[in-house]
Amino acid sequence: MASSKASRLGEEVWKTRMDKVNAELVVLTYGTIVAQLCKDFDSDYIEVNKQLDKMGYNIGLRLIDDYLAKSNTMRRCSNFRETAEMIARVGFKIFLNITPTVTNWTSDGKQFSLIFDENPFADFVELPDDGRAQDELWYSNILCGVLRGALEMVQMQVEAHFVSDVLRGNDTTEMRVTLIRYIDDELPPEDD
């Protein structure tokens, strides 16, 4: 699917089929989750990142069905580049009303970056100034898990992680996504 067509699809689905929710509710709810995790794990930010990723993974496993139903694209992407465009222009558009930029492809077409110009989770947020959060916590790490979970359900094993975040003082918020392999349909074990 051409990227402009994907953009139109994302726009249309977001306008017509998605229920909207107050942005500040999202900010505060997500913020509370992250802050509570930081408290529960005694500011072990590495562990907080893991937990966020796990939560995202569980969301992604379910969200993919919602995505397929709402976007009505019951068709396989022909390659990983198309997948990336669909994630950015349809997936992020309909669930978060943002369109991250897909860029920095490796030559084998298996690794790309998503650059987030805006991040609806991160409004008002300032990371704790304990000297470690700035270096260790990936505030929006739940998104990595969501992508990993969602793509796993459509036979793609990926690895996703943030490489920069404006909350840490970087210029951009960038997530790196790597395709590890296409998961082959496994035959059910035979009963003999």
Added chain:
Amino acid sequence: MSYYFAIIGTQDNPLFEHEFGTSKQGGDGQAHFGEQARHLNQFVLHSSLDIVEEVQWTTGQLYLKVIDKFFTSYISCFMTGGNVKFLLLHQPNATAASVPGAGASGASTSSASRSSTAVGANPTSPQTEEAIKNFFYEVYDNYVKAIMNPFYKVNTEIRSPVFRQRVAAAGRKYL
């Protein structure tokens, strides 16, 4: 003109304080409180909390204007909806009240400055009230953003350097 700004929480606990001077009329933006006055300012603000409680139910407004006066120090107050108080101590003439108990000389200098039209020179003039009101509303705006930060626990000290910068910027802009 020197200013001392403090945010007081719901339990009369200090959340934030910031000292600055006027940037209008070629002011250098620095507070010129005497060494003793800087400690005294905290007491003056604290004692005016009683007055805040008296006047807060009378107007129904957030901005309560000048509520208290201690020699040449005037205290303006702004209540947020959540019963957090913004207090601004402003001193038209920095030298007059830097020594506690210098009441006589303080009174004469403040009456002299009444004639000036500079913003802040006359603490109860409409221009000054308006300037302080604008300052308070800008700080209120930024305060709301600061407390929306999920890592900030409400009614505790505000340590955000970003917030401090914004308060300083609001001070430069209006006062």
